[in-house]
Amino acid sequence: RIARFVCSHTLDKRLTLIERVRLSYSTMNLSRRAAELSALQPSLHPILTFHDAYPLKPATLTSLNCTMRILITTLFDFATSSFDEFSTLSLQNKWFLIKNFHQSFWALESSYRAYALFPNVELFHFMSLTTYLSHGSASTFCDDQSTSLQRRDSESRMLRGFLQGDVQRCRDAVTNARVSEQEFLVMLILSFWNIDVTCPDDSLIPLGRSIRSRSLEELQEMYKRAGNEAEVATRIGEIMSIVVVMETCASLMPMKLEMFRLLEIFDEETTIYQFAKNEM
DSSP, X not given: OOOOOSSOOOOOTTSOHHHHHHHHHHHHHHHHHHHHHHHHOTTSOGGGTTSSSOOOEEOOHXXXXXXXXXXXXXXXXHHHHHOHHHHTSOHHXXXXXXXXXXXXXXXXXXXXXXXXXXXXXOSEEESSSSEEEETTGGGGSSOOTTSOHHHHHHHHHHHHHHIIIIIHHHHHHXXXXXXXXXXXXXXXXXXXXXXXXXXXXXXXXXXXXXXXXXXXXXXXXXXXXXXXXXXXXXXXXXXXXXXXXXXXHHHHHHHHXXXXXXXXXXXXXXXXXXXXXXXX
């Protein structure tokens, strides 16, 4: 038997696109938080699983397999409630959009959350909503304790190199620009529909351009209402450059994951590796 929700999750069409994305992103995070805490920290009292201030946990390979599946699933909900057009697409095109978006989302969300929540903590990456990788926790990420100490040290160095490289590059882009919440939401839209080069279905390209244009128009209006009309073009250029940084790092991720697999940090059954290699 197949069940469905009895109440529609469609948002009010009178909302601006940015407001819809804000509500969709917040709702998605409620689902992610509940699922992650229930799976990874089952001993938590229920009152701690709904409160805004929830405990973080160092990420491991096991937790990443769990949280990545949760993220991919909830991104479908995010897209469905954010964009009316998403519901009308074929399953193949929906799958393409989520696969195209998830690495950029991962980089962008972590960078913005680290900037907003832990601005003074260096070499820190949110691996999910409730887990993180840091310089200190890199040594416990690969949770197979049967490996040799020398091997674990090598794995730790690789992960710390990842923190010092791509993670820091993305975080610097967000921090230096002092990205606002509204700008973060617009970057989610731009990244989701940044499909002109990789899209296998040409019919999606004009749709993506239209939605990107709407988001930038709304952002321009927000700048003008704030009295920053003279700096609109410059600021939008900064936002677009940050999206490029995230997309560049995301495009390199399959190669990095392959390197991690060859070094046996990951194996072929790892969710993030399968997703990047088009095996899911």
